[in-house]
Amino acid sequence: MSIVIKFFIAPGDASAAGIADSGPDGVFGSLTCGNFDASEAVIEWESVLTGQSFEALVASGEPHTVTDTGDEGSPLLFVISGALQWTLAGASAARLVEVGEVWIQERAAEGEVFAPEMAAELLSDLADLARTADGRGQTVITS
Template identity: 85%
Template sequence: MSVIIKFTAPDDTSAASIVDSGPDGVFGSLTCGNFDASEAVIEWESLLTGRSFEALVASDEPHTVTDTGEEGSPLLFVISGALQGTLARASAARLAEVGELWVQERAAKGEVFDPEMVEELLSDLADLARTAGGRGDGVYRWTA
């Protein structure tokens, strides 16, 4: 089972400094479950901003900071400024709507997610985006 931690950091260099040990205790963070976080971030950005999944992938979103390419090695990426800003400005109602749409998309692909968990995750991620924005930090995702 993968551990996924989303956290804030001032820049890619600072974020990359924890790639081997993880961000717990170093940066403000939240931990979430075992799912394809890279794909989820792209899907959430698509739902929140209206940009297509394909356009986001073509623009290299989310941006990878570190990836050795080795199976089981930590992966670190930063979410786009557009997604961070949109999350920071999103109302609770908008986050709930996006969560419901995402749960429906994943269900169509055979994955089941608890809607309340997704709504809470998006709310926590929005809080993290607000905190990061207030400090001029980015929002990163670390998986091991």
């Protein structure tokens, strides 16, 4: 089964929720990727980037949910934390490669395989999206 994940920029939770069913294409800057658990990935990336434990981040309520009807097939939207957005926006290319390598190792321990080039490109593109969002005073949402 293929999972399509979209990271996109939105002015806030309400505007993101307003496009939950139609998607962000053509409305906000976005990045499309797939085949991993996005909510788990953003926590893992934040843990690597900030040094906070995965458990502490989960306990803090990050990332927070914008929409979740609980219906299969219905969109789940969540906002990446401000700390992750800020850290991604300021990360160097070398740091993003390091984060990708750690993430790949963590996923491999769970039986998932990702190419280093894919992880580096994904995190680089996500960092670009975070920089754009920061410049606009907006947030990065994931669906």
